[in-house]
Amino acid sequence: MAATFFALLMVVTVAPAAALPAGNGWEMGDPRLVTPWTAQVSPDNALPEYPRPQLTRKKWQNLNGVWEFAGATRGEEPPFGETLDERILVPYPTESALSGIQRHEDYMWYRRTFTVPRNWHVGRWNQLMLNFGAVDYDAAVYVNGRQVATHRGGYGAFSADVTDALTRSGEQEIVVGVEDRTDATWQPVGKQRRVPDRGIFYEGASGIWQTVWMEPVPRSSVENLDMVPDIGTNTLGLTVNTQGRQDPDLRATVIVRDGHRIVGHRTGPANERLRVPVPDAKLWSPKSPFLYDLEVVLSDGWWPLDRVSSYFGMREIGTAKGADGKLRITLNGEILFHMSTLDQGYWPDGIYTAPTDEALRFDLEQHKELGFNTVRKHIKTEPDRWYYHADRLGLLVWQDMPSMRTGPRPPAEAQRQFETELDELVEEKKNWTSVIGWVPFNEGWGEWSQEATGRIAEEIKQQDPTRLVNAHSGVNCCASLGDSGKGDIIDWHAYPGPAQPSPDATRAAIDGEHGGYGLEVEGHMWFGEGHAYRMMPGKESLTRAYVDNQREVLNAAQRCGIGGAIYTQVTDVEHEVNGFFTYDRQVAKMDFDQVRAINRRIIREADGSGDGGPDPDPGTPGLRGVHAYKFNEGSGSTAADAVGDADASLTGTEWAGGVHDGGLSFAGSGAADLGAPLLDTAGSYSASAWVKLDEAGGGFQTVVSQDTGQNSAFFLQYSGQDQRWAMSFVGLRALSPTKPEPGRWYHLTGVRDAQAGTLELYVDGERVDSRSACSAAGSSGNTVIGRAEYGGQQVDFLHGDVDDVRLFDRALSAEEVAELAAAGE
Numbered sequence: 107m108a109a110t111f112f113a114l115l116m117v118v119t120v121a122p123a124a125a126l127p128a129g130n131g132w133e134m135g136d137p138r139l140v141t142p143w144t145a146q147v148s149p150d151n152a153l154p155e156y157p158r159p160q161l162t163r164k165k166w167q168n169l170n171g172v173w174e175f176a177g178a179t180r181g182e183e184p185p186f187g188e189t190l191d192e193r194i195l196v197p198y199p200t201e202s203a204l205s206g207i208q209r210h211e212d213y214m215w216y217r218r219t220f221t222v223p224r225n226w227h228v229g230r231w232n233q234l235m236l237n238f239g240a241v242d243y244d245a246a247v248y249v250n251g252r253q254v255a256t257h258r259g260g261y262g263a264f265s266a267d268v269t270d271a272l273t274r275s276g277e278q279e280i281v282v283g284v285e286d287r288t289d290a291t292w293q294p295v296g297k298q299r300r301v302p303d304r305g306i307f308y309e310g311a312s313g314i315w316q317t318v319w320m321e322p323v324p325r326s327s328v329e330n331l332d333m334v335p336d337i338g339t340n341t342l343g344l345t346v347n348t349q350g351r352q353d354p355d356l357r358a359t360v361i362v363r364d365g366h367r368i369v370g371h372r373t374g375p376a377n378e379r380l381r382v383p384v385p386d387a388k389l390w391s392p393k394s395p396f397l398y399d400l401e402v403v404l405s406d407g408w409w410p411l412d413r414v415s416s417y418f419g420m421r422e423i424g425t426a427k428g429a430d431g432k433l434r435i436t437l438n439g440e441i442l443f444h445m446s447t448l449d450q451g452y453w454p455d456g457i458y459t460a461p462t463d464e465a466l467r468f469d470l471e472q473h474k475e476l477g478f479n480t481v482r483k484h485i486k487t488e489p490d491r492w493y494y495h496a497d498r499l500g501l502l503v504w505q506d507m508p509s510m511r512t513g514p515r516p517p518a519e520a521q522r523q524f525e526t527e528l529d530e531l532v533e534e535k536k537n538w539t540s541v542i543g544w545v546p547f548n549e550g551w552g553e554w555s556q557e558a559t560g561r562i563a564e565e566i567k568q569q570d571p572t573r574l575v576n577a578h579s580g581v582n583c584c585a586s587l588g589d590s591g592k593g594d595i596i597d598w599h600a601y602p603g604p605a606q607p608s609p610d611a612t613r614a615a616i617d618g619e620h621g622g623y624g625l626e627v628e629g630h631m632w633f634g635e636g637h638a639y640r641m642m643p644g645k646e647s648l649t650r651a652y653v654d655n656q657r658e659v660l661n662a663a664q665r666c667g668i669g670g671a672i673y674t675q676v677t678d679v680e681h682e683v684n685g686f687f688t689y690d691r692q693v694a695k696m697d698f699d700q701v702r703a704i705n706r707r708i709i710r711e712a713d714g715s716g717d718g719g720p721d722p723d724p725g726t727p728g729l730r731g732v733h734a735y736k737f738n739e740g741s742g743s744t745a746a747d748a749v750g751d752a753d754a755s756l757t758g759t760e761w762a763g764g765v766h767d768g769g770l771s772f773a774g775s776g777a778a779d780l781g782a783p784l785l786d787t788a789g790s791y792s793a794s795a796w797v798k799l800d801e802a803g804g805g806f807q808t809v810v811s812q813d814t815g816q817n818s819a820f821f822l823q824y825s826g827q828d829q830r831w832a833m834s835f836v837g838l839r840a841l842s843p844t845k846p847e848p849g850r851w852y853h854l855t856g857v858r859d860a861q862a863g864t865l866e867l868y869v870d871g872e873r874v875d876s877r878s879a880c881s882a883a884g885s886s887g888n889t890v891i892g893r894a895e896y897g898g899q900q901v902d903f904l905h906g907d908v909d910d911v912r913l914f915d916r917a918l919s920a921e922e923v924a925e926l927a928a929a930g931e
């Protein structure tokens with residue numbers, strides 16, 4: 107099947123779409139929320155724009171509009187020649203109100219008829235191509251009872267030459283069968299779920315969800331264009347790939363225009379790389395998104411066969427060290443901070459499909475209004491016109507691969523299909539000027555091995571060496587199997603964050619998700635209420651929280667070297683109310699002047715110069731610490747501070763034997779509250795303790811932490827998820843290599859070195875792990891022994907005994923930790 111992608115939007119001659127008779131029976135469903143464009147949708151106005159703006163021809167016919175529809179059963183025979191009972195508006199997913207169906211079907215039929223314009227000369231000089239932008243998930247296409255195409259995958263375009271299936275004249279019948287079982291299978295689905303969870307997973311989007319159309323093409327025609335700009339040589343590397351009859355004399359004539367002025371041309375063999383000159387090239391960037399027009403004529407010898415129009419931008423994405431020595435992302439050789447939102451592309455009326463092209467463009471236009479220069483298209487793809495608008499507006503795009511469902515690791519067959527669809531995605535999207543990077547995995551969703559993740563990142567880079575590869579967004583989070591070390595980017599998530607990874611020798615670093623501040627707006631919520639990572643009471647407080655959070659982004663860019671940051675998110679989606687706009691795009695939820703100002707400041711000042719941060723306080727010398735707890739009292743509800751004056755208040759604990767003398771026992775509900783924030787968690791510090799667990803199962807158990815009112819600033823703990831000792835920040839853990847044994851005493855030391863930007867764990871005096879953690883926020887809550895704080899709740903209570911807890915106002919050296927562990931009390 108021929109792919110249908112790549113080229114420039116132009117004024118075209120459009121044959122009228124074939125339609126069902128008047129009184130076709132379609133009625134819009136009842137949307138829970140309406141957008142400003144909902145009422146504009148009608149059978150005569152269902153996304154009528156040219157659907158493939160990077161490869162245009164003058165003659166085409168849009169097949170969007172009202173089709174017949176019916177739910178089906180597995181194995182059912184196609185309904186050739188039958189009138190189906192229901193009416194659906196294509197290309198809106200069946201679950202959407204705009205479709206008129208507004209329900210999910212695992213199996214379904216679409217049917218309509220069309221006529222071929224006589225002046226297309228199909229069957230004589232031309233072939234007829236039938237094109238589908240995307241159908242979710244398994245599709246089989248029939249014309250006049252003859253199968254002409256099958257396609258598996260909900261995000262890829264596909265085409266079929268249907269010439270041989272046509273009758274000589276009159277109406278032609280199309281029947282499309284679709285199977286989409288969403289997350290009941292391992293198919294890539296992104297955020298779609300059969301049953302939305304009122305959390306981060308949403309309505310499904312089944313069936314035809316992008317434009318269906320047809321066009322006449324010569325027997326030898328242009329299938330696609332492979333375009334690689336080279337700003338170093340002022341050339342465009344162009345391959346004119348052909349389909350149909352292959353003739354060794356096929357040649358391509360290429361003309362590059364700046365407006366009406368011809369600036370470059372080249373003639374050469376089709377299906378081979380041509381170097382097309384673009385002298386004194388005008389470079390594309392978010393500030394100046396200049397695009398060249400491109401015309402291609404395919405000839406057999408000197409006889410012209412096919413003519414297509416396209417466009418391209420001259421730009422180059424890469425990495426380079428800033429003045430601070432940290433690796434950062436560059437555009438056209440200059441460091442450029444990627445200030446982005448998380449854009450999930452959901453609509454309350456059309457689910458996966460924007461109601462109109464104006465609506466599709468709106469979200470991107472608002473990115474520019476808000477001062478962003480980048481969009482992360484989050485585990486979803488979009489119709490070609492979305493990327494066309496991004497190209498024209500000057501937005502950089504990080505393109506995610508839609509993930510498989512969460513849960514256990516996928517089976518081998520699902521792994522292979524995922525890679526097949528990922529390959530298809532890269533091939534179809536790799537010509538868009540705006541797309542500058544690929545993201546195959548997110549937070550471990552559908553990941554099956556760290557080795558495979560690294561291999562896939564390397565294969566994408568081989569497939570498209572001109573863009574960056576972010577092997578795993580949120581590699582520090584959730585179901586991630588850990589850092590493969592591959593790709594061009596280190597990407598962490600933190601809420602509210604920002605995440606603060608540091609670049610390494612070969613990879614730049616970005617905050618892949620942060621923020622998520624929320625506000626409920628009455629009358630504009632999908633469920634009538636909503637949630638966010640942190641809720642705010644009003645527009646002013648929401649704006650203030652955003653601006654303060656973005657100041658931390660700038661600090662992380664200057665001190666830690668992050669080269670981009672992605673705020674969650676541009677609009678509310680279903681139960682999530684953390685957007686700049688409500689889900690219906692009717693209400694702006696922040697003061698956009700303030701948002702724009704801080705975003706532009708970040709882009710301007712996160713230039714790679716850095717500031718190094720203040721010189722660290724040398725701290726208090728010696729190994730006594732600034733606070734120490736021996737637990738030798740043996741009775742009472744207070745444990746003395748042997749060094750300072752911050753005695754511990756005991757609740758739910760018992761006195762017990764320690765390593766040398768007394769100790770304190772915790773039974774899963776007690777704590778020793780030290781009554782004050784004893785550590786400056788924005789700086790360097792260390793915490794050590796002797797610990798003996800009663801059990802080592804799947805639950806977290808924290809030895810020492812410091813409250814913030816939300817999540818502990820740090821956790822010296824047993825990680826139940828990893829079943830290892832850990833020194834942790836939220837989303838980041840330095841781990842021991844082995845599981846601890848219950849009933850055995852261990853000496854643990856967690857070291858935070860703010861100057862080195864590291865978080866280290868020592869077990870029995872030996873350093874077992876070190877993680878990059880550039881900076882950390884200060885905290886004003888109490889230091890606590892025996893529990894942690896997460897989501898504002900007291901959690902992770904210890905089941906076991908502790909002895910000799912010491913706190914230090916500096917980062918201990920490896921030699922000091924070894925001495926401390928060997929000395930006991």
